[in-house]
Amino acid sequence: MYAAARSMSRRVAAAIAVFVVYLSLAPPVFPFGAVVVHRAAAQELDDEGEFSYRRDAGNGPARWGVIRREWSACAYGHLQSPIGLSDTVAGLADRPGRLGRTYRPAAASLVNRGHDIMVRFNTDAGGVLVDGVAYRLRQMHWHAPSEHAINGRRYDLELHMLHQSADGNKYAVVAQLYRIGRRRDRTISRIEEYIERIAKRKDHEELIDEVVDPRRPVRGSTIYYKYTGSFTTPPCTEGVTWLVAQKVRRVRRRQVRLLRNAVHDGARRNARPLQEANGRGIGFYYTSPAHGMVATGG
The missing domain is CATH 3.10.200.10 (Alpha carbonic anhydrase)
Known part of the structure; x- marks a missing residue:
């Protein structure tokens, strides 16, 4: 019985070790997803044109300052x-x-x-x-x-x-x-x-x-x-x-x-x-x- 218990403990430990290694190698889910969304949004702005006057648009006046770094004065000036x-x-x-x-x-x-x-x-x-x-x-x-x-x-x-x-x-x-x-x-x-x-x-x-x-x-x-x-x-x-x-x-x-x-x-x-x-x-x-x-x- 003790031998069986020791064998099960070794299998559990091995499984935990494999799971830990997997987590260490896998990319973090939430930060990666945020980056993808951000890049996709930026691409959509490029597709819509440089800037717009539509108040509710993603590239409208309220967002000019965040579309491009060199346009930051539009938001922070x-x-x-x-x-x-x-x-x-x-x-x-x-x-x-x-x-x-x-x-x-x-x-x-x-x-x-x-x-x-x-x-x-x-x-x-x-x-x-x-x-x-x-x-x-x-x-x-x-x-x-x-x-x-x-x-x-x-x-x-x-x-x-x-x-x-x-x-x-x-x-x-x-x-x-x-x-x-x-x-x-x-x-x-x-x-x-x-x-x-x-x-x-x-x-x-x-x-x-x-x-x-x-x-x-x-x-x-x-x-x-x-x-x-x-x-x-x-x-x-x-x-x-x-x-x-x-x-x-x-x-x-x-x-x-x-x-x-x-x-x-x-x-x-x-x-x-x-x-x-x-x-x-x-x-x-x-x-x-x-x-x-x-x-x-x-």
Whole structure:
């Protein structure tokens, strides 16, 4: 009996030893499963496109900062755009600044980037002078509805005119907001046929036969809100100088619809949600000293 017991104990011990060796060699189940799910999710994001404006999408605005490491500022930055702007806050600035403009008509191409329609200037279109830094106008594109809010209201369309400094290290964006009205926007009117040509054709480009005049969209806009923010699309790079026109211009509903229908379906409403201001200073900038004196009561 004792011999039988000893034999059974040896068999049990051997079985336990084999089970322990198996556990030591087998990969851990739960961590491995988590990695697989994570990689699968990342692959799904790649398949859906780089980013989307759909609030409930896995690559929507709330998740831009975790899709790629280099896009982390979208989630963790403290100087993000767009933000809400107000006359009251801007009026608290110590003194107004000056915005110099030297725009001129230039040759350009129209590009469908999927998430927006962009006019890329191929020759010198002039630029702006802000705080002693000269910026050259590189391109302009549209967002519908507007990304920035003025005095608590977001509008139907927003134009961004992107500028770059000579050394390539600084950026400034002049923004113009629009509300629906009977008056058409003449800049959009002149390129409507080109927008129709590139509609739904991502990365397609058309050379515009006539020059594009960047003075036209901001004609009559003399007062601007100025603050430091970021790009409103990934990688959401911060340190961008923003100048948002206080005056809201008119655009026809059909023109807004044309821009919306031309882009990818996930960008028909290609406006990033408002970001936290985080105590940033907002001031008024003017296109001439005279405008500043009138607006401030000087």
